[in-house]
Amino acid sequence: MAKEVLDTGALISWPIIRLNGCYVIPSQKMELCKIYPEKEIEIESARLIWIDPDKRSLKIATDLAIETGDMAGLSEIDLGILALSINLKSTLVTDDYRLQNLAEKAGLEWKTVSTKGIKEIWKWELRCVACKKMYPQPEKPNQKKSDWGECEDCGSKLKLKKIR
Ligand SMILES: [Zn+2]
Incomplete structure (x- = not known):
């Protein structure tokens, strides 16, 4: 099985059996015990691997977050688990869009905590189907669904197209 680094959301919501063999950073335990003290015993009994990322990976994660402009929105734990994923070349499990974006940029696999979420980040562009003229992105979801005007x-007709 591929290595997985878990964010605190996964730590809280996954069943113990699913946590076995997964990687987490020590400061997550402190965070968790503060927010969900009742979870402590459960988490202690799971066979999680608690380690910190090495300095090199932390530097890569830091540089990347500065480059993408995500740094301001990250906590130290966010940065730590991103760095650990880089360190271990593992899958990052998170529902946080910034972390998903950064994992993507770092060339890492990532997945959502719940199995339901989307697997990939899509970008959209609004274009004319005939002359391909580009239009500014709609800022809100369209009331009439696929009718984006002419x-x-x-x-x-204008069409919203998915791009990767
Ligand atoms: Zn046109």
């Missing part, structure tokens, strides 16, 4: 140049 192209001001050629009058054809």
Whole structure:
């Protein structure tokens, strides 16, 4: 099985059996005991591997977060688990979009805590189907679903397209 680094969300919501063999950083235990003291015994009994990332990985994670502009929105634990994933070349388990984005940038596998969430980050662009003119992104979901209006140049329909 692939190595997995868990964020605190996964630590809280996954069943013990699922936690066995997963990686976490020691400061998550402190965070967890503060927020969910009743979880402590359960977490203690799981066969988790508690380690800190090495300095090199922490530096890579830090540089990356500065480069993407995500640093301001990260906690020290977020940065730590990202660095540990880089360190171990493991899958990062998180529902945090910033962390998912950073994992993606670092070339790491990642997955959501719940099995339901989306697996990939999609980007969208609004384009005319005929002349391909690009339009600014809609800021809100469209009331009429797929009706994004018409192209001001050629009058054809506009379509929202997924890009990777
Ligand atoms: Zn057009």
